[in-house]
Amino acid sequence: MICPNCERNLLRKERTGNICGHCKRRYALDPKTNSLRLNDLRVRRIAIRLTEGGRTRVTPGQLWYALSRKRIRESEFAPGCAGGAFAGGALVSLWALFGGLPFMLYVSGALLAVGLGILIARKTGAGRGIPPMSRGDFRSVALAEWQRVYGNLPPGVVDDAGHPWPRRPAGASAPNAVLVCPDPSIAAFLTANGVPEHHGIALAQGVEHVTALLPDLPARGPVLVLHDADARGALLLRQLRESLPDRPVVDAGVPLRTVRGLPKAVAYRDPHRKPTAEEVRRLTALGEFTPEELKWLAQGWRFPLVGLPPARLLSVVDRLAAQVGRGVDAERRRAAEVGFMTWPGPAGNDRDPAGGGR
Missing domain, CATH: 1.10.287 (Helix Hairpins)
Known part of the structure; x- marks a missing residue:
């Protein structure tokens, strides 16, 4: 491998303990000692590509998928x-x-x-699609070692630990809509790139969080659902529609049929997210999936939001959020014209999707 510090080509005997035998400096990742075969230069290169040279911020979950993609495609039971x-x-x-x-x-x-x-x-497909290193292990092993050596995450990567669904501060303007996003990596990604603040949208983790935000929403303020293409994503969408019969619930993706048809889309299987028999029964009752799609979902296959190109995902959410903002603002203007302005929030706090005043 190439030393990320002095760029010398190192034999295995020249890098004992992740220390370069030439420059004597420590590096984080050795391809011979981690299941993703990672090295520091590859991590930096992929991080630069994901962030488009620093123009977009990404999260560890997105970095994990980008680094795992090739190994997921190649995965099989007991290779060799x-x-x-x-x-x-x-x-x-x-x-x-x-x-x-x-x-x-x-x-x-x-x-x-x-x-x-x-x-x-x-x-029979045993072992196919199972990542050699899980998202959790990537954070606790690979990224933890990276942070020990370099003191921070790779360039352009923001932390997604903790609770990335920010609460609205007291006195803040009423949101135009709620965006439900169960994946903490994507919630942190959207927040780091200013989507909620820019478009006046509140982020929510699930049904309970949405319910707490409803009093602050306009009467027809929609609930957008950004979910993985998997069994739980489909069931979350149906649960929200059943819980909110009087409010628009918009499926913001990822569409299963669309993503399965993309040649570069690499799905994977997570043994911890395989649907139960009851969940499979509920999926079947929806009547929205073909038998082949139901079999795919029942086996635990999924395509995650973290697998979408960050810039493309950001563009889609920006466009949808702008459309929602224009629609809500139009309804507010019509209500004001007839004299019964009942939208929540103090007067003068409305703003357009670009973040400015009207």
Whole structure:
């Protein structure tokens, strides 16, 4: 690997303990010691690409997906082990036959059975789509080591830990709408890039948070739902529509059929987010998915919001938020003209989607 400090090419013996044998400086990540095969230069390069050279801020979740994407596409059950098992079984068989050791045939049979089992597992999809390093491990292992060495996150990456759904301060202008976004990485991403403040939108984590914000919304102020393309995302959308029958609930994506048709979209499976039998039953009852799509969702496949190009996601949310702001402002103007201005918030606090006064 290349030392990120002195840019010398290092052999394995020249970088013991993540310390360069030439410049004697420490680096964070060695491709031989982490399951994503990360090194510091690759992390910096991907971070620069994601942030468009620093113009956009991103989060650890988005960085994790960008760094994992290639390995997710390549993932399979026990990579490289089937051939070794078959080769070992064949060699042991020859040894048993020509060496007069018939009991070794049992060992040969066991090795051949292991190789066959691996092939069957791969054929049925075992291990496919499962990231070699989870989002949680990426934060607690790879990024933690990065921060120990460099003192902060990679350039352009903002922290998404804690509670990234900010509460509105007392006396703030009433929001135009609520944007529900359960993923803390995306909530932190939107906040870091000024979307809620710029468009007068309140961020919410789920149904309970939305309910607490309803008294501050205009009468027809919509609830936007930004969700992953997975089982829980589809069920969250339906739950919000059932809980808020008198208010527009807008599906802001990600659309499952659209994203599955994109050649560069890499879905993955999270063993901890596989839907339960009850959730699969509810998905089926929606009547919105084909049998093939239901099978895909039931196996735990998903395409996350953190997998969308950050600049593209920001552009889509900006455009949708601007449309919502224009619609709400138009209704406010009509209400004021007929003399029954009942929108919440003090007079004079309205603003257009660009953040200025009217």
